[in-house]
Amino acid sequence: MHGEYKVPGGKLVVVDLDVEGGALRNVRVAGDFFLEPDEAIEAIDAALEGAPANTDTAGLAARIEAALPGSTVMLGLSAEGVAIAVRRALAQATEWSDYDWQLIHEAPQSPALHMALDEVITAEVAAGLRPPTLRVWEWDSPAVIIGSFQSLRNEVDPAGVERHGVNVVRRISGGGAMFAEPSSTITYSLAVPQSLVSGLSFADSYAYLDDWVLEALADMGIKAWYQPLN
Incomplete structure (x- = not known):
């Protein structure tokens, strides 16, 4: 299974995984983010390995945060972003380029x-x-x-x-x-289609669907930001 998630204002997170016996297996996280130390990516993979496939986003993020070395620095990445990419893989979500x-x-x-x-x-x-x-x-x-x-x-x-x-x-x-x-x-x-936002919460889907606008405005030299639902 393959899932992708563009962290709003951040980088792309890509997750490939299998599900065996109701648990995550062969989890591999990748992307164009920055992460220090290098071993942190292995810690993320290990934290997700064996997790029940029905674990929600908050539960997956908690597993990741608990496994990260104390000195970890994430740029363009978050534990929640990885968790959302996992949920999108499990939901077999589609991507913008699929249409x-x-x-x-x-x-x-x-x-x-x-x-x-x-x-x-x-x-x-x-x-x-x-x-x-x-x-x-x-x-x-x-x-x-x-x-x-x-x-x-x-x-x-x-x-x-x-x-x-x-x-x-x-x-x-x-x-x-x-x-x-x-x-x-x-x-x-x-x-x-619903599949484009599969694995996202209602609130997260708004930020995900608006991120392209912020990037387009930034390309024109306009500094804009997303205002969450209130």
């Missing part, structure tokens, strides 16, 4: 149409009717977008949005309200 992606970047659309497209594209990708899709949104009018579980009454001032000509729409995903307007908001959405 032919579709890019959608159309002319500005209405807020209501954006919400409808988001729902339809997500459903089609989930059903296997469309490849994984990156869609860049352009807005034709200002809007407040509330999360799927938010209360309209508690989040929006009806008189205010009417006075300023702001549309109010509800998206299919959770989270808080956001404001968007033409030419001043960069919005995108990813619709991906």
